[in-house]
Each structure stands twice: as structure tokens, then as C-alpha cells.
Amino acid sequence: MSPNxxxxxxxxxxxxxxxxxxxxxSETVDEHTFRALLPNAIVRIAKVxxxxxxxxxxxxxxxxxxxxxxxxxxxVLESVTSGQERGQHYVLLSELFELARRRARRIDDLLDRLIxxxxxxxx
Amino acid sequence: MSLAYFKEHYGDLASVVGLLVTMVGFLAxxxxxxxxxxxxxxxxxxxxxxxxxxxxxxxxNELGAALERVRETDAAIxxxxxxxxVYRCDEARFRLASLLENHELREAERELIRVAFDDFxxxxxxxxxxxxxxxxxxxxxxxxxxxxxxxxxxxxxxxRLQSSVMEM
Numbered sequence: 001m002s003p004n005x006x007x008x009x010x011x012x013x014x015x016x017x018x019x020x021x022x023x024x025x026s027e028t029v030d031e032h033t034f035r036a037l038l039p040n041a042i043v044r045i046a047k048v049x050x051x052x053x054x055x056x057x058x059x060x061x062x063x064x065x066x067x068x069x070x071x072x073x074x075x076v077l078e079s080v081t082s083g084q085e086r087g088q089h090y091v092l093l094s095e096l097f098e099l100a101r102r103r104a105r106r107i108d109d110l111l112d113r114l115i116x117x118x119x120x121x122x123x
Numbered sequence: 124m125s126l127a128y129f130k131e132h133y134g135d136l137a138s139v140v141g142l143l144v145t146m147v148g149f150l151a152x153x154x155x156x157x158x159x160x161x162x163x164x165x166x167x168x169x170x171x172x173x174x175x176x177x178x179x180x181x182x183x184n185e186l187g188a189a190l191e192r193v194r195e196t197d198a199a200i201x202x203x204x205x206x207x208x209v210y211r212c213d214e215a216r217f218r219l220a221s222l223l224e225n226h227e228l229r230e231a232e233r234e235l236i237r238v239a240f241d242d243f244x245x246x247x248x249x250x251x252x253x254x255x256x257x258x259x260x261x262x263x264x265x266x267x268x269x270x271x272x273x274x275x276x277x278x279x280x281x282x283r284l285q286s287s288v289m290e291m
Contacts, residue, residue, distance in 0.1 A: 029242045029269040037234060042241055072223060074244035
């Protein structure tokens, strides 16, 4: 079944908002899953490896991405799966995952501080 | 002369005295009404405070119960007691759900509970899988770390609520 186009639109909006620093992502219990808290819902973006995905047509080491919309009761309302590398939403979901990971782990902040330190000659 | 004047204007004087007495009585009544109103307001305030204290105490107790379930989940996971872990994880999730809409909690605290509730929703299927797998190994260190973070956050919130009860 094809994913809900409105949910895909929400994913695109989240990606833009994350790029602009308007959305916060946080880590979860799963190393490869990040979450954004929205009013009355949570969006999770997860990187999954094929043993978990159990997709027959996937290459062994190639990860896939899943975005899920979860309501406040913990129910998964919608989800989009990237499928294979050439899958329809692969680029969108993989980019959102990378942005979410950097945001949740404050990687850009750390890099900014390190660049400033290196440029100013401090260690 | 003055007696004649008094006799002649007896009624007027009585009216003036009557008016003064009425005014004094009126002022006394107003004062008493204000006093009664203030006392009623103070009683209402005291009742409000008592209800707020009770609510905070109840919430601290509910949070304490959720915290206990999270601790028990953590212990069960460390012991690889998957049956117990699944049961306690479900219980913890149920307890956390009851706190989600509580407006006694601060916004940041509600967010922490939302996040903890979501984490427990993610942990549960993994624990069920570990329970169903024969000879399953221990859960990863990340899970323990996350559970400890949840325990810390809930303990802090419980402490804050208990302090606010004491201050009331």
C-alpha cells in the first residue's frame, strides 16, 4: 500500500524545519532511531538493517529507513518505508535521518566549537 | 428657653439621633459584611491550598508508582527475567500514560514523560522478542542507560513535587 501523501508532505516539512533549526530531535532507546515531539504526536525516523526489515529484495548490508507517526497513546498511525536505495522515498528519509541524528547528538554544535578552538589555536 | 426649644424640636432631634444611630449601625454592618467576606475568602483560599497540596501529593504518589515500575523493569532486564520485564514494562507504560495529561506537571516534565512513554513503547516489542527467543542474551547497554535516564528524570520530578507539598 502506498504511503499517505500527507504524511510524506509532513516528512518534507520536517526536513525543511530541521535544516532551519526549528525542530528538535532527540535520541531514543534504539541507537538508530530518533524522535521529534510534535503537538499530540511523535515522529520517529529509524535506520533499519535488512535482518530487522525482513525484506527479501534488499541487499545484505544496505540499510532502509522508516518514518513513523505515533499518537500520544503510542499507536503507530502512519509510516513510510524507504525500501531499497533506489526506492521512492529513500533520499528524503535518509537525509532526514542524517539531519535528525546530527541534531539529536548536537554534532554540529560540537563541530562548531572544535572549529573555533582549532582556528583560535586552542586545544 | 432651652427646655422650650427641646420640647418644640423634640421630634427633629430624635430624627437626627436616629439618623446617627442608623449610620453607625450601617457602618458596623458594612464592616461585619467585609469581615465575613474576608473570612470566607480566607477559608476558600485555605481549601484551595489544601486541594492543591492533595493533588500534588497524589501526583507525587502516582509518579512514585511509575518510578517503581521503571526500576523493577530495569532490575528484571538486568536479571534477564524477560517475563517479568515484559510485565513490568507494560505496567510502567500504563502508569506513565496516566501522567501524560496531568497539568500539575510542568511543560518540560510532561515532555519527559511523553518521551519515557514512547521509549517504553519501543522497548516492549524488543523485550517480547527476547522473551520468545530461546537462549536469548542480555539486552544492550544502551537500554540500561536510557532506563537510568528515565529513572533520574522521574526522581527529579517526584522530588520537586514533594518539595512543593512541603512548601504549601
